[in-house]
Amino acid sequence: MEPQLINEGDQVVFHREGWSRVFQIRKKRQVYLDKTKLDVDSLIGQPYGSTFEVDRGKLVKIEKDASQALSICESSSSPGTDNRNLLDLDSNQRMSKEDIMKMKDEGITGQKIIEELIENSETFKKKTEFSQAKYLKKKTKKHIPVFTVMRPTPRLILEIFSKDPSKICYLRADSLSQLLSYSNVMHGSKVALVETCQGLVLSCLLQRCGDAGKIVQLIPNSTNAICRQVMDYLGFGKFKENVYTFPLDELSSLNDASCSSNARTEVSQTKATEPCNVRPAAAPVEGEQNVTEGSEPDAQTEETADPDSNSSPYVEEQDRNEAAEDDNIKAEEPRGEEDVVMDDTKAERDAKTGDKRSLGPNREAQRQRREARQQEAGVIIKEKQFDSLVIACKYNPMPILLKMLEFMRPSSSVVVYCQYLEPLVECYTSVKENHAGLQLKLSETWFREYQILPQRTHPKINMSGTGGFLLTFITSQRSTDSKKL
Amino acid sequence: MEPQLINEGDQVVFHREGWSRVFQIRKKRQVYLDKTKLDVDSLIGQPYGSTFEVDRGKLVKIEKDASQALSICESSSSPGTDNRNLLDLDSNQRMSKEDIMKMKDEGITGQKIIEELIENSETFKKKTEFSQAKYLKKKTKKHIPVFTVMRPTPRLILEIFSKDPSKICYLRADSLSQLLSYSNVMHGSKVALVETCQGLVLSCLLQRCGDAGKIVQLIPNSTNAICRQVMDYLGFGKFKENVYTFPLDELSSLNDASCSSNARTEVSQTKATEPCNVRPAAAPVEGEQNVTEGSEPDAQTEETADPDSNSSPYVEEQDRNEAAEDDNIKAEEPRGEEDVVMDDTKAERDAKTGDKRSLGPNREAQRQRREARQQEAGVIIKEKQFDSLVIACKYNPMPILLKMLEFMRPSSSVVVYCQYLEPLVECYTSVKENHAGLQLKLSETWFREYQILPQRTHPKINMSGTGGFLLTFITSQRSTDSKKL
Amino acid sequence: MSFSSIKQTVGYGDTVLLHVGYDNMLPMIVTKGMTHQTKFGALRHDSVVGKKFGTRIQCPKGWIYILHPTPELWTLSLPHRTQILYTTDISMVVFQLDLQPGSVVAEAGTGSGSLSHAILRTILPTGHLHTYEFHKERAEKAKEEFHQHGHSGCVTVTHRDVCGEGFQLDHIVDAVFLDLPKPWECVTSAKKAMKKQGGRLCSFSPCIEQVQRTCEELSAQNFSDIVTMECLARHFNIQYAKLQNLSFESSASESTADKETSNRESYSEPPVKSASATLSSSRHKEVKRGGSDSGSHNFPSAVPALNMPGHTGFLTFATLTCH
Amino acid sequence: MSFSSIKQTVGYGDTVLLHVGYDNMLPMIVTKGMTHQTKFGALRHDSVVGKKFGTRIQCPKGWIYILHPTPELWTLSLPHRTQILYTTDISMVVFQLDLQPGSVVAEAGTGSGSLSHAILRTILPTGHLHTYEFHKERAEKAKEEFHQHGHSGCVTVTHRDVCGEGFQLDHIVDAVFLDLPKPWECVTSAKKAMKKQGGRLCSFSPCIEQVQRTCEELSAQNFSDIVTMECLARHFNIQYAKLQNLSFESSASESTADKETSNRESYSEPPVKSASATLSSSRHKEVKRGGSDSGSHNFPSAVPALNMPGHTGFLTFATLTCH
Known part of the structure; x- marks a missing residue:
């Protein structure tokens, strides 16, 4: 019950209001945060929930949060009555950007900079109390980087993606949370999952399964890499035995009544192995260096080096487009920070490339283990006893949904998430027509935050216009009759 | 500047919070309001804005509104602290429905009834102050029918349809108001309009045109009746010279370069005349009786009696469906009330039926006047100088939009409203492809009301989920090139 | 017992949910010898014991599904x-x-x-x-x-x-x-x-x-x-919407025969909801007929529910x- | 003078709106002898006088539309x-x-x-x-x-x-x-x-x-x-969305030739926005190929803008x- 302390190897979240970043704590490791290089050694041994201020590349533990600075400034000036005589001019501030940069370089604290800014503002004292508070809050956020170090949770991980929701198919807290509820996944659930949300949905479902249950993640085909980045963030190494992977393009072979385990093995063996990202976060596999910088930043859609496995030019083209997009996004971010987040990538890729050219004895053992796991998954699928089906991916959901319904038991829970409404309308119509589902619901969520402040309470000025769409239903008896679908 | 008085012949709105009904004031006329028959003679000579209570079929003017009764009751009891020991049981109220009905029949006032209800409630005194207020408000609304008499405005007329928004294609205040803004209709505007909203959109645009400007309402074809009910409500007799009607199925004849006025007249004469509902409200046409009850309630989609004019079985089927729907809706309402609202219908229909069988000299003159008006409309359309195009109808908007864009000048304002999103996506795509519009926007509005009460402020518990969708744009030069469309 | 873990078949003492219709779902504790009255007639508790969850049960006047309870249901x-x-x-x-x-x-x-x-x-x-x-x-x-x-x-x-x-x-x-x-x-x-x-x-x-x-x-x-x-939550009603296409040709210039054909065509289309394959082909039919014929424009539409929690x-x- | 009544042509003293792009609209008071700098180069005021509102004007580096002012613009x-x-x-x-x-x-x-x-x-x-x-x-x-x-x-x-x-x-x-x-x-x-x-x-x-x-x-x-x-206000972005269709057939059982054909087909489809007629026919093509081929599912989508005024x-x- 005592405060938990930060250990080496922990994944930790640096958090401030509405903003989070995740890092693994390793000795002598530096991370980039808001363009500042930081030494995180000092965190080891500190309790979770501690708050730190960044001061010239060092993390300095502080007892109270930034609101203290705010309140000091606030009381140090008497506000004006209204803004009637204020003109919005750049000349209102006598300090230039260069002045501020210079102060920072000199190591002057953020708080001191803000005090200087107020001192040099023509209009601050004439502003109303509310305008003053608004100004201070803005400047505090900009000049005093303060972070609380937290243990990763799905809620905090979700915040990491708020800057680039396209990586998680635009899932928002409201849609992800409903996805989790309507899936009814709980301790011991058997779950079929198709996701392309960096492993976020997988991780959340896995967390809800606890140390029991089984999740079969269906992937496009054995040659395509899958990204399960978030599994690492949440430190899910210990549960990985609950997670299986199975290629969708081998479902049809399962479906054959005669499908012997031999035949299946044969098929599997003609394919490249699945390059699985799931592994204990703190135990690097052979061949990985302890990379801190300079590795490949693209972990989203890894292409295998084997040209044969990329027989579809179309898929290749798509991957390339996405890679290009990712690069664009990354270009805006400091390289170093990405590197830390993605630090497994290059090693993975190196390993994969090697995989095809000459399989060492270790590799061969791993490959065999994966084959065995895939066969286990096949057995689970063939039982047709899944309790839950969750689809949240960038693929057209309808064919996947109809296919997967063949493997669901009656009275199981189905959730299909999509960033677009139209494909779900098709899913809805199709499920309805086939009498495959009960309590069929297609919905979106209107989600808004509020500013609650004395005399200044109002809904937040900006909100997200969409968090995607959800189709939910309960399978009915008829849905087991695969011929009807 | 003195208070305006209610005159005989006025259209007046009976209004209470969020609820409105419109009636024409005539001597010796009775209206039905909330299942109570009312004599409205007493309103004549009273100032607009007066509030009346219904007391045994009479309207009694009161000086303050119902909140007075509420506050009396409220202070007469001391509230409990919380609801912890309350059970929701019917037995909490010792008065039965029969008791209440009996009191009403005996002419006991609503306020007295409420006092009795409180007296006979087991739980009222134990309820919290808020629960008491809530209870009182509910009972007041039910037992004390209080109305304020207002002059009709589009805002109040819109409330009349809030019970059955399908009649006005689900237009809500927010979408109607934006339609009006983006149409840029102002004093002197030339407007092309397609609407099937009972004349609501027409009336609003006409009001904004003031005593200048021209509105050409395009109707499906000369044989179909159009409903302009709302024109009467707003007493728009005097402006009717601004409103023209033109059948869409004759646009192609206008479009011919050689289209002579003779040819056009010929075409028109082969068709049945347009049964125009627009006429001065206080001047009944020949053949109309001063109906107070027993007339046909269906004014929505009038079918002509001529079987030839209904050559399309599909349209007929549709009309029948709608008529059936309307009947369903009406079945819920007291017949008498509907009668008053719709009192012109039977006469109109009688007139129309007669129209075809034997045209008297008056009818013939009217027919000729309509022909002439339609020709005038044709001339306006051919000028291709419309300032605004507004479409808000139950038809597929895209063909109408593309056709009408041929008649718009560049830099004119276009608004297409639809209760469905999908047809507007098609319109958007098509306008974009044809470079026919600038500032193209497709939007919906999120609209919610709030309860503002001391310590009980919150958004209203129920809201409308949709007010339809709006496509707006400004025509660009290219759009005048009809061959591109 | 059926909330705390997932069961395959119904047993005595289980709380099951009777799905009578979309807005009609009733909890029922399965009890020996009991009978439950639904709008589709009587349901003997004993008759559901041993059945798999999700099974459709024939009642005198209609089907009922026995669903495994979930917190959402x-x-x-x-x-x-x-x-x-x-x-x-x-x-x-x-x-x-x-x-x-x-x-x-x-x-x-x-x-x-x-x-x-x-x-x-x-x-x-x-x-x-x-x-x-x-x-x-x-x-x-x-x-x-x-x-x-x-x-x-x-x-x-x-x-x-x-x-x-x-x-x-x-x-x-x-x-x-x-x-x-x-x-x-x-x-x-x-x-x-x-x-x-x-x-x-x-x-x-x-x-x-x-x-x-x-x-x-x-x-x-x-x-x-x-x-x-x-x-x-904002729910969508999925409708197969039908909007009439208006004609811009004077009916005089259009033969009655043509009109009736196109109308018959629109009648032959599925009157209610249909699978996307059917939808697509019916849409294609429209295209063949041209965008501005006298038929109707049919499309599956996601219409936000008119009333929603505010x-x-x-x-x-x-x-x-x-x- | 152009706000208080609707004018056909631009005159001196009029406020006109220069539509340079969707999010780029500038008011300009038409003044004799003046020149206005836009991102498409210089625009001589005199050159727009007498022009009809809505006219497209060729500037050195692109088109600009002169729009009649409205309160909304x-x-x-x-x-x-x-x-x-x-x-x-x-x-x-x-x-x-x-x-x-x-x-x-x-x-x-x-x-x-x-x-x-x-x-x-x-x-x-x-x-x-x-x-x-x-x-x-x-x-x-x-x-x-x-x-x-x-x-x-x-x-x-x-x-x-x-x-x-x-x-x-x-x-x-x-x-x-x-x-x-x-x-x-x-x-x-x-x-x-x-x-x-x-x-x-x-x-x-x-x-x-x-x-x-x-x-x-x-x-x-x-x-x-x-x-x-x-x-x-909630605005929709109209996108021509493309979702990959996954295959459920092991690629071993599928001939490469087949695959390439279907891919070529999907490439032949319009890459961006297209009129509904084109949309419908491309959709039809998909249907012919079946719903679960290795191509992609293309559809026009109304996507709510990611950021909206809250x-x-x-x-x-x-x-x-x-x-």
């Missing part, structure tokens, strides 16, 4: 003793409170147990829910229900007014949920209930004044990340760090 | 001197205030004149707008703009703080609009300004506390039908009956 069918939270808010609460198997949670009040079931589903089998209800009968009824649903080991129901008497828990919970008229009065007690290493708190209030006072108190008691939000309550979340 | 392009109201709220204000040609309106404060232009468009030519601005430079600038736009006859701009000094109008207006920090202080003065026969009032406030005090005051002063609302302000409306 329970929320739709439970007996209302109070106003309840619905799944949109419930989901957010469970997610934002960082609940997972093993979490210990304090909840006040229990109400009709709508949220409690979702919490229990998530914290099973090693977590614990301490739930408080100031209304005696409700507390007892909730206790009975939890027992019935197989949750006895994971939940403690206490009849107590937390406003005033407090949770009386000593640093043992990971998360606190408050649905009380005056939540600000319980912040101190909630803080005391929370583990020393910290945790999360949620307060649900319908009125903004309650939110304001609660936020003030949370801030004064050193809670951080105080965020207030609202989430509303407000349920404000959800305020806050973090307590190690204290 | 003005709202998008006006010089911001304050935060402004946008068309969603403006439309509601004009509609709910029952404005029409001939209405007399009082407005405080004028701000950047965004609402004023919509009011003036509606009450022209016989109505009048009394608008008040406590900021001197803003008041002067607004006066100049109204004059420039041909509204001089219909508007009176007064530099005055209505909070405190009041409207000083004696029962002459039909409607009052308040956008003030303390609107409740101006209710008495607003009431005095309103015609004896009554009228409508609107108050726009960003914070709920302002709304609460205003409603209280309106109620105390016998205003009725006090309704507070919020309306937010709050502009609360609009409170009230009726004053004869007083």
